[in-house]
Amino acid sequence: MSLVPFLAITFGAAAAAFVVRHLPRLSLAIGLLGLLAATGAGLTIVPGDNLAIAGVRGIQTTEFGRLFVVLGCATGLLTVLIGLATAWQPSLPAALLAGFGALGLGLAIGDPIVAVLVVVAGALVGSMVTLARPITDRAIGVAARELRAIAVAGALALLGMAWIPRPLGPRTLPPEMFGLAFLLVAVAVSLRFGALPFHRWAARLAATAPEIALPLLLVWAPAAFAVVALAWMDRSIAPFLVPLDVERGIVVAIGAASIMLGGAAAWLQDDLEHVVGYSIVQDSGFVILGLAILDTSAWQPTRTWLLVFVLVKTAFAAWAAAVRVRFGTRQIPELAGWARRSPLLGAGLALIAVSTIGVPGLLAWDVRDSLIRLTLGSGLMHALVALGGLLSLTYYLRLALVGRKPASALVRAAPGDAPARRGHERPTAEESPAVPGGGYEELAGRQPRESTRSLARAEAVVARTWQANRAPIAATGVLLLSLIAVAAGTGWLDLGSAATAAAPELPTPGGAPSDSGGGPSFQPIGTP
Amino acid sequence: MTALSALVIVAGLATVGGALVAVTGRDVRHALAGLVVSLAAASLVADPLPSPAGIGTRIVAVLLGGYLLSIALRAGSTVARGSLAGRSAESFAAAAAFVVGFGSSGLGATALGPPVAQGVGFALLVLAIGPVVRATDIYRLGVGLALLLTGAALVRVGLAGTPGPLEQLAMAGLTVGLLGSVAILRAGAASASGALTIEDGSATKARFDAHPIVAAETKVGRRRSVARTSVHPAGHQRVSLGRGRPTPADRDGSDAELGP
Numbered sequence: 001m002s003l004v005p006f007l008a009i010t011f012g013a014a015a016a017a018f019v020v021r022h023l024p025r026l027s028l029a030i031g032l033l034g035l036l037a038a039t040g041a042g043l044t045i046v047p048g049d050n051l052a053i054a055g056v057r058g059i060q061t062t063e064f065g066r067l068f069v070v071l072g073c074a075t076g077l078l079t080v081l082i083g084l085a086t087a088w089q090p091s092l093p094a095a096l097l098a099g100f101g102a103l104g105l106g107l108a109i110g111d112p113i114v115a116v117l118v119v120v121a122g123a124l125v126g127s128m129v130t131l132a133r134p135i136t137d138r139a140i141g142v143a144a145r146e147l148r149a150i151a152v153a154g155a156l157a158l159l160g161m162a163w164i165p166r167p168l169g170p171r172t173l174p175p176e177m178f179g180l181a182f183l184l185v186a187v188a189v190s191l192r193f194g195a196l197p198f199h200r201w202a203a204r205l206a207a208t209a210p211e212i213a214l215p216l217l218l219v220w221a222p223a224a225f226a227v228v229a230l231a232w233m234d235r236s237i238a239p240f241l242v243p244l245d246v247e248r249g250i251v252v253a254i255g256a257a258s259i260m261l262g263g264a265a266a267w268l269q270d271d272l273e274h275v276v277g278y279s280i281v282q283d284s285g286f287v288i289l290g291l292a293i294l295d296t297s298a299w300q301p302t303r304t305w306l307l308v309f310v311l312v313k314t315a316f317a318a319w320a321a322a323v324r325v326r327f328g329t330r331q332i333p334e335l336a337g338w339a340r341r342s343p344l345l346g347a348g349l350a351l352i353a354v355s356t357i358g359v360p361g362l363l364a365w366d367v368r369d370s371l372i373r374l375t376l377g378s379g380l381m382h383a384l385v386a387l388g389g390l391l392s393l394t395y396y397l398r399l400a401l402v403g404r405k406p407a408s409a410l411v412r413a414a415p416g417d418a419p420a421r422r423g424h425e426r427p428t429a430e431e432s433p434a435v436p437g438g439g440y441e442e443l444a445g446r447q448p449r450e451s452t453r454s455l456a457r458a459e460a461v462v463a464r465t466w467q468a469n470r471a472p473i474a475a476t477g478v479l480l481l482s483l484i485a486v487a488a489g490t491g492w493l494d495l496g497s498a499a500t501a502a503a504p505e506l507p508t509p510g511g512a513p514s515d516s517g518g519g520p521s522f523q524p525i526g527t528p
Numbered sequence: 529m530t531a532l533s534a535l536v537i538v539a540g541l542a543t544v545g546g547a548l549v550a551v552t553g554r555d556v557r558h559a560l561a562g563l564v565v566s567l568a569a570a571s572l573v574a575d576p577l578p579s580p581a582g583i584g585t586r587i588v589a590v591l592l593g594g595y596l597l598s599i600a601l602r603a604g605s606t607v608a609r610g611s612l613a614g615r616s617a618e619s620f621a622a623a624a625a626f627v628v629g630f631g632s633s634g635l636g637a638t639a640l641g642p643p644v645a646q647g648v649g650f651a652l653l654v655l656a657i658g659p660v661v662r663a664t665d666i667y668r669l670g671v672g673l674a675l676l677l678t679g680a681a682l683v684r685v686g687l688a689g690t691p692g693p694l695e696q697l698a699m700a701g702l703t704v705g706l707l708g709s710v711a712i713l714r715a716g717a718a719s720a721s722g723a724l725t726i727e728d729g730s731a732t733k734a735r736f737d738a739h740p741i742v743a744a745e746t747k748v749g750r751r752r753s754v755a756r757t758s759v760h761p762a763g764h765q766r767v768s769l770g771r772g773r774p775t776p777a778d779r780d781g782s783d784a785e786l787g788p
Binding site: 053058059111113114117118120121124125127128131132137139140143144147148151152154155156159160161162163173176177235383 | 572666687709713716
């Protein structure tokens with residue numbers, strides 16, 4: 001079973017990195033190597049592989065799950081390196097490994113109830129990354145809210161999915177029950193993403209949690225949750241063609257409100273982290289719309305958008321972290337001239353904007369448009385929500401315009417993109433006002449030692465070079481993430497074919513056909 | 529009544545009883561013992577019973593999670609607030625919820641599991657509402673979330689039958705993950721300031737951040753309503769409406785929690 005090495009590496013490395021956390025450099029090395037190895041192990045996953053637990057075939061790898069974990073681990077590796085160069089969060093590698101291990105396992109489980117349990121467990125463990133040191137009462141409060149949102153969403157989804165289990169067998173349900181179960185699961189997904197009107201906890205989390213941890217907390221884990229919910233709806237709701245106009249209307253309202261108001265809120269914010277948080281809320285609205293379609297045509301665009309969404313928002317959160325640490329502020333009005341000072345970060349933001357919105361003919365634009373069209377048709381509402389989606393342009397343009405202004409004193413004092421010529425030259429406090437004691441130096445817990453031994457000397461040179469070049473390293477990392485995002489958003493990465501792959505089969509004793517229950521037979525969405 | 533039915537009923541009683549102690553207990557050690565008993569007994573509320581390996585996995589997970597919590601509880605006070613509603617009120621609410629769950633077995637369709645499981649699940653969900661919605665400290669929130677997820681899992685047992693081995697394993701992992709996370713938060717809270725309360729847990733505080741109202745006073749009937757403005761160090765204005773004197777947070781602008 002090709003999934004086993006991936007799980008062994010992710011969970012094993014996460015546990016090892018956590019156990020040796022009092023040795024920061026060893027813990028970091030284990031985390032980095034673990035993410036690298038997990039990316040490689042993810043690439044070796046063979047779609048269609050089965051694994052039986054106690055004689056029941058319940059785990060099956062898919063192309064979509066493979067792509068999800070490979071992209072997750074690869075971007076996670078870049079995120080850790082950016083975090084190391086900006087605002088370090090010691091528990092990040094272990095949280096990423098444990099989180100992606102659980103998400104990978106959850107996406108391979110056919111039974112949606114079990115998959116939800118696994119995905120929720122992974123999200124709970126991953127949420128502990130919000131506790132950045134020094135731990136404050138406020139951070140504890142925000143982490144507690146995150147914990148509550150994850151658990152409540154999990155309980156709602158569990159109840160909804162248990163109501164209509166597959167195969168239905170001797171059970172038959174009145175149509176209202178289908179509607180209530182559908183609504184429970186859709187609300188659970190909305191809550192998990194922080195979609196309007198459940199956005200309050202997500203906004204606070206975005207303002208308090210380390211920026212570099214936001215992708216795992218607000219993007220990757222909720223996205224896996226949404227994938228499981230979509231698979232359940234495909235199997236348990238959509239085939240029965242139950243008219244659910246009211247319930248679908250509520251879900252569409254949540255999605256449309258998130259798209260329009262989330263974009264407006266992101267535009268109005270002065271705080272970079274709030275902008276990132278509300279932009280996530282806005283783009284998650286398209287996922288919510290995808291849940292409301294309840295038709296075979298929803299499968300491909302929704303899952304494609306999910307992949308674009310996670311990559312774009314990871315890059316945007318990393319960009320915000322790099323900007324905040326480079327210039328020492330997260331207030332947009334104080335960032336005048338940031339793009340002049342750092343063209344690399346400017347290029348990164350431009351690529352992120354292109355990959356989020358795109359133009360007609362590119363993947364991101366087309367899947368967003370088809371999600372709106374499949375939900376709302378081609379009338380006035382379609383135009384309104386499509387315009388709401390374009391509100392992304394407002395906050396990207398605002399950031400770009402601020403970046404083009406003459407540089408403020410704060411921005412002028414920040415280091416530029418040019419690498420330091422000599423590794424032993426350390427940036428002064430004025431050159432690097434926002435990163436006192438951060439990064440490698442803090443990780444090592446002491447100054448790089450001066451020693452006559454060649455190994456120690458090489459270590460010292462590496463440490464000093466890293467220390468002197470943290471700003472360009474972070475900017476380069478952001479640019480790489482943006483390039484991955486733009487490759488996804490423009491369709492250069494072939495996400496569409498992975499998104500059409502069928503969900504894992506339902507658990508079957510002894511390998512019997514999966515749809516042998518008493519329910520009506522249907523063709524699972526995405527099956528060629 | 530078969531032996532299995534009797535076992536399911538006894539396990540259900542232990543589950544609800546333990547949950548009551550966990551929610552209403554004023555000594556966190558007793559509350560933790562109640563929680564462990566409740567979660568462990570919940571694994572037996574199924575007909576037919578899960579495999580011994582499945583039950584064993586669930587119980588070991590509960591014991592491990594309880595142990596992690598007990599480590600975190602060593603720091604800080606051992607006195608909990610308990611339930612403001614009181615043990616009697618909570619007991620009646622749980623009993624009523626049990627009756628509703630038992631009576632509505634299957635929720636509109638043929639149930640594949642025992643009605644007792646759904647009744648116990650409903651009781652746990654009702655007991656979890658208070659701690660989840662109005663949690664005042666980390667530990668109480670953790671108890672509420674554990675009961676919430678276990679209650680949902682028991683309703684699922686009542687609706688869809690005995691969980692398979694993979695689901696038992698996943699539920700065990702979820703239990704350890706949840707209780708371990710709560711333990712980490714509890715330990716973090718104790719090391720931060722020693723205060724175990726959740727900051728600004730109340731949703732009833734009215735805050736108006738969007739419109740900068742400057743020192744306005746209005747009289748509404750015989751009561752005096754005062755609008756207060758404070759300036760946050762980062763440059764934001766924070767305005768709160770209410771009666772009486774400004775709080776210290778209003779005066780020094782120390783509350784950085786500014787919404788959109």
